[in-house]
Amino acid sequence: MSNDSTSTILAVTQDSDLRMVLERALKRDRAYRLSIVSTGREALSRLESHDVDLVICDSDGAGDQKSVLLAKVRLSHPRLPRVIVASQRSLGEADKLARDSAAYLFLTKPVVVSQVKLAVKRALELTELSRRHRIVTRELHLSVDDDLFDENRRLSVSGGISKFERLVYASPKMADVVSKAKTAATTEMPVLITGETGTGKELLAKAIHFNSDRADSPLHIQNCGGIDETTLRAELFGHLAGAIPGIAAERLGLFRAADGGTVFLDEISEVSMTFQAALLRLLQEGEVKPVGSDEVYHADVRIIAATNKPLDEMVARGEFRKDLYYRLNGFSLTIPPLRERREDVSALAEFFLEKYAGVIGRRVLGFTSEVLAILSRHRFPGNVRELENEVQRMVAVAEQGGYISERHLSPELEKLRFAETLPQGLEITGGTLKEMVEEMEARIVESTLARHQWNQTQAAQDLGLSRVGLANKIKRYGLAEKAL
Template sequence: MNVETAKTVLAVTQDKELKLILEQALKKDRAYRYHLCGSSKEALVRLESHEVNMLIFDADIGEDPKAGLPIKMRLSHPHVARVVVASPRKLAEADALAKDSAAYIFITKPVVVSQVRLTIKRALELSELSRRHRIVTRELKLSVDDELFDEDRRLSVSGGISKFERLVYASPKMADVVAKAKAASKTELSVLITGETGTGKELMAKAIHFNSSRSESPMHVQNCGGMDETTLRAELFGHLAGAIPGIAAERLGLFRAADGGTVFLDEISEVSPAFQAALLRFLQEGEVKPVGSDSVHYSDVRIIAATNRPLEELVANGSFRKDLYYRLNGFGLEIPPLRERPEDVEALAEFFLEKYAGVVGRRVLGFTSEVLAVLSRYQYPGNVRELENEVQKMVAIAEQGGYISERHLSPDLAKLRFSERLPQGLDVMGGSLKEMVESLEAKIVETTLRKLNWNQTQAAQELGLSRVGLANKIKRYSLAEQGA
């Protein structure tokens, strides 16, 4: 199994013996990627940073079992397989934790390597079977459910959806970018990621880090926008106690804290000329000189920078150093806006649906084909972040066990749906405003019914009405099916 298909196992423990057993079971097996965390807080950061397939949680870690990480993950990350480990004195707590978190199993210490390997293998197999069962069940259900979805489903068991850690995509454009990012992750070159706000530049940076040889070392993130030069320099290079007015404590700085790892600098286009010179010096020599100090330290850090502005233009007008630009652009990646890759919209929408349905503990069967069509046509000025917000809101108001339909769309998307459904050359009759509105409403209702072959259930759903409400409008406007 290659690295791209390897399953990621996240362990939370402080037990030295258990750490050793887990390393022996996983470290040299290419079927797995293994990450160790010393606390639930640290593990949550990992979970949000990259794709995790399995959690091994040590109940002896000393945290409140009722608010334990496995219980939280049952809602926030329902598809991650969970295993609880505990010492004999913690059996009762481990049993309760395993039940409350719907864990695959709990095992008691001391554990042996073969036991760990078999447990992990079986838990992941069951998780994969459950995933396939959900997809097959949904597709079989849809095939007899009033054609709510198009017959040709891309999200099938063998569908064309891909992931690069937390990045989800289906379009050829994103596939090309991800292929370059995977190549970049195998090098030590600096990476410059460009793209509009909300396209996923930070997720791309984290995916590169976690697929690089530096993945076991820290990754720190710093947004350079809206910060004055002194504060930004102190955040990255550190400062001595009292060197910054109002800050008494000494600060190590992200460059030294991330030694051996990666620092992601977002909005790099916003930094001052003086800071550009300091950053260039760091990239060339690895020198870190804290604010207020005469001492020079050295740090081995890979820089991944991002910007939503074209740096070439800033270089041309002299506001960004050319030599720094070439240093940062060792490997250049441009993430296209979502409107240029509509193939990704459905894949992302399904991903966010599962994510937020798990968070709120709600079973939502999926999107209707009309909703997917509207989502795919929208231009998304806020890109993927805007789509995520839209899906989150729709999941929040969707009915338990139902579909997300057009009545759940936000006003901006509903306007798009409404405007694209109006018949061409619509003549509005009547003299007063009330008469014109009623004329328009009658024609919209009649057009919708005709389009759906007078299926009143589907028409009511599309118009956001109840069956009774639609029947009242049909009677009010004396509408009748042709040939009836």
């Protein structure tokens, strides 16, 4: 079971001897959580779901996938240490692979337990030292008099951002949700996750699975929305050959394929009453009856369901089975929308910045405090997904080695910010466009200052400006505090 002090090691190998050594070295140590996969494709999938701290890649086997995997990891996770393991016969290939992927080191087979322990410990120590060096360098790079950057940003070595796998948060509300989710992960009970679209329900479901005793078994995901009942039943329960028109091959179904693992059902509110009855049978008895078959099979699967609709209200209206609702609702988790946990905006923005800067190989130093203030005030109807898209776009247009500033915001966000700042009853007439814009800006600044009794720190924060930026505008427009 992982916790905040546990380091996740992702190993990619088809070598049973290496697997055994890795398990002996790391499996029983509470400081580590070991996840072993066989192919590069599986590894990339795990990297999207896990918060991984170190990758160990066996250069033998798996075809060319290992080079593709390491090349992608170097771009998408540039600060993730990579260790190559190679047999004596492939040292030349391993050396080239290590250089091409900027690996931390490569070990030669046969490796021993003490060697693995030392290599993992040193790689993780170096990563932590590098992280602290980046933070200290960044703090020293910023002048103490430069108000372009928020003096209260989380730049300390200890940090103020938490993670539950790939779920990033800083707010007490999300901390409470994650605490309950970690408890749910220790049980075998079904979990029902509610929340608006884009809040991260699937990420939470994956985190629960990968922190449960079923972590080494499959996790399968099915969106139940926008799909007809026959197709949905075939996908989940399976079907015999010819049972579905146009499909000749037999299908096992996700429930049986995930035997011993977890199935995540998104948009569970969209399923029909007849499908609900079949799902209830699975939850009660573990029974799976494929489409077109008279035979009943059994599957040991844990169900995690999610919806953006209030199922209790649907039950009251007779649109959802009460018995199924209570079965699914073993653990109930509600993810609040982003507008109700604004402390998470900066944390998520920084996370997405690092993610997408790595993907495109661009060095972006961070956000100005003005951009973070604007992002924090926006309501984000699309929630985390909307924020992620906004940051991805800003990273793409930002300058190499620079900061993301207001000019990198999307036009939509800039218009919303202007609309929120505009005082009521403001009318500008006459003059050129430039003159009218300047007069409008001057009156907005003056109105905001008056509202805050000329507290320039509060006014600057409200306007999304630095104190220096606000002082410059006061000087430019000749503004002065009016005597009472």
